[in-house]
Amino acid sequence: MSQPASINVHRSQRGDAHTAAGALDTDRMPLLKLENISKIFGGVKALRAVKFDIMPGEVLCLAGENGCGKSTIIKIISGVYQPEPGAVMLMDGESIEGLDPARARDLGIQVIWQDLALFPEMTVAENIAFEQNLGSRPRIVRYGKMKEAARRILERLGVSIDLNRSVRSLSIAQRQVVAIARALVRDARLVFMDEPTASLSHAETEALLKIVRRLSADGIAVVFVSHRLAEVLDVCTRVTVFRDGQYVGTFPTEGMTQTRLTELMTGRTFDYEVRTTDLTKAPVVLEVQGLSRARQYHDVSFKVRRGEILGVTGRLGAGRTEVALSLFGMTRPGAGSIQLDGKEISLRTNRDAIQAGIAYVSEDRLQLGLVQPQSIGDNTVAAVLDNLLDGTHLIASKKRNALIQDWIQQLAVKIGKPDDAVSTLSGGNQQRIVLAKWLATNPKLLILDSPTVGVDVGARAGIFAIIHKLAAEGMAILLISDEIPEVYFNSDRILHMREGRIVKEYVPGTTTMEQIERDVHA
Template sequence: MPNISPSTVKAVRESGAVPTAEYLLEVKDVRKEFAGNVALDDVSFRLRRGTVHALMGENGAGKSTLMKIIAGIYTPDAGEFFLNGLPIRLSSPLDALDNGIAMIHQELNLMNHMTIAENIWIRREPKNRFGLVDHKELHSRTYRLFEELGIDLDPDQRVGLLSVASRQMVEIAKAVSYESDVLIMDEPTSALTEREVEHLFRIIRTLKERGKGIIYITHKMNELFEISDEVSIFRDGKHIATKAAQDLTREEVIRMMVGREISQMFPKVEAKIGDVALSVRDLGLKGIFQDVSFDLHAGEILGIAGLVGAGRSNIAETLFGVTPATSGTIEIRGKSVNVSSPAVAMENGMAFLTEDRKESGCFLLLDIQQNMQMAALHGGYVRRGFVEQKRLSQDCEAMTTSLRVKTPGMGEKILNLSGGNQQKVLIGRWLLTKPSVLILDEPTRGIDVGAKAEIHRMISTLASEGVAVIMISSELPEILGMSDRVMTIRQGRVSGILDRAEADQVKIMELAAQ
């Protein structure tokens, strides 16, 4: 059957005469290559009405590529596409939106200078009789939408002033506003608190009841079994299996994702705890946090736990000189240091992996080689004022291999990598500096289960080699599995420090939420 134009399918949909095919969405034998690298190898996928279909797979397995084809961002090299049983070829994201397909990206795409209402209804603003935007109606539409979804935000607030979690809710509301039949959610809970996740799941269940089909990409196993009806597993650009969620176990999902058993998610190696590498006393940043004191030893992994907004990332940024402290002292290997900038921190053997790889980590228009070597250019690779480029390039390539970054080559733009592979490049960047103190803020956020185990093993190995590690994480199993001690932050203050033997989820949550 020949493809029907998107405008014709749109007209059929708007007429209300949509055929009731068995599947809301179906793709058959889709193939996609990038510079000779096969991202999707004859993949097929089906979405039923009124269901949540989860996609699982390692970073680079092809999940996001398939979703971008469905959302009209990429054009497939081969394959068929059916929407409500009608063959169609989408050539742009606008084609997809006009035909009832909306995608909520992992990296948010809102315009910070515009209001919430303007972002949601862009290109569809209500107009008054003079042809100008009717701001009163714009506000009312947004208010009604938020009431329906249970979102408590001011439609007239500028998006740039919102938290990441609030912006995520705006993205979700925007997708729902199109009255889309298909909603694609790519890691929608990566920046949400537990309460916000529960809210999102209530919205998803409401959409299911209305007959919407939801494609849900996640790396979190607990979400997989709580919210999904069906699960499709991808590996190395191939579709491995599709099964009902209730027929799967966690172990089966992991085995199909990585093609092997993962016997230990948290491979903690007992390391010799050495001298104090970092000593912090009464550290404060006016209006953000205060009176933070702790010692970090060589070979130790200090986990920092706390609720979103408690000040964990702010403390890390101050330790690294991104936002210099307004009070308190920092000693590095027994030497008092005024960490007034990241350059000073790096000169003293510190490294810092930031929480937000897109905003403050990756140079998106540069390639892997350029991104990875960025921090090392002024370090051990400089001799007599010149960069030893050959040695640096060789070490970057070796680091890329050891971290299993999936890429066609070092010249690939980091923009084209999956989120998890971008994270690996950033970790490699800092490892090239051979730090004595390594600060990791959410090091495995948005990373698949196989890569998580690899990164955990790497962190444990670094500690066994004498590196002092601070690891901030919102995932308590990760904190408990990797840390020698756990420091909990509540409302900008240290609420407690627990040894590994005494720490458990209940104690940490009590300290975080008192």
């Protein structure tokens, strides 16, 4: 069986960034210009002489692997950290050295972190207009004025949310909108968005990108940080790449490919090969016939064989995740049948699916895949607690610890201690823990829904190496992704879904990736 990629390591060429950036309108003054930005933490150089600029109203991507310095530069720009002596920071051509968070906000610099930093018990209006009521002296809160300010901002964004609802009751996508609206109340001119789509569904992501484009049209510069390279190339006009705390370059996204951007971010060339395993005689593990669910998917039929990786791709809202949820017992189809190892099964709940031998890795790792405050160990064994009970119906600690250690070693998860909170891990290692949790159930069928969301490009190869190993050992795998290179180089067959139906099937190697991309985006 072919491996997901063979890697030849080389250092990407430097010095071509100026040529790429030179294609922009050089007559305009940058909104923000940085030169010679360095930061040292305890002798470790987190940033080394970084430089780049941001133009008014542009959507710029800040790209790089985890630990490359993206968060550090954002904290310097927002006044949380101070750079080393010799740094040059200009906004509208004037020096802004010595920033603190309050002055940065006064200048119109806003950061929307991944955790959003909202007040869950307060209303939408209170969260949006929160900073209007801050000050050194107590003052009477004018709720009418607060609601009016919040209403105007939401109208400007083209969205509608009940101003009296508590933020706790909102979806993640709605909370993102509230965080953006709060930034605009302070007359934001430059907004940083840290992984804004990491926990959003495809439809929610599309809605958020519309808001980003609206901000850009209003003259607000947006710096977009995301590991979803397809989104980056779609919404951004330029991409600034960091690697190991250094500036690699700033490049126009026009003509940029995901492969080239990956090379710039990692400094490595990934020579991908398609899978060429003949599985036509392998036994069928999953067979779906005529599966339908009103307003979600229609007449879906396919097979997944032992040791096969079946890819499913398509545009946002194609119905891929909806099918996966029915296969995992989370929703019930209105028509059709599901067979596992030749026997028809009825899945009323996800417990039925787990007992039947089906595991599901959700695209929403933060909300559905892991319990963030709990330990790495507790998350690893969460799906198999019944198997760890001793004669007194208590969890056998030796059995539990052995299972945790076994999966950490098998999946090469980089951790401190098993008792550390799972939130302390990088995105790639968190995803390995999600895999460990479900692999511990010993499934016959593993459903992977966008398994590399929020995972940097360097860690993706490692995750797919695990997936290929599982397939080589005989596991049937359903791989769902909207990143066509991901399914092309990691699937034996690919199904194209559109508007809830399977419209075409491809075999990588006999069909080009470019042809699939044309079909999907037609």
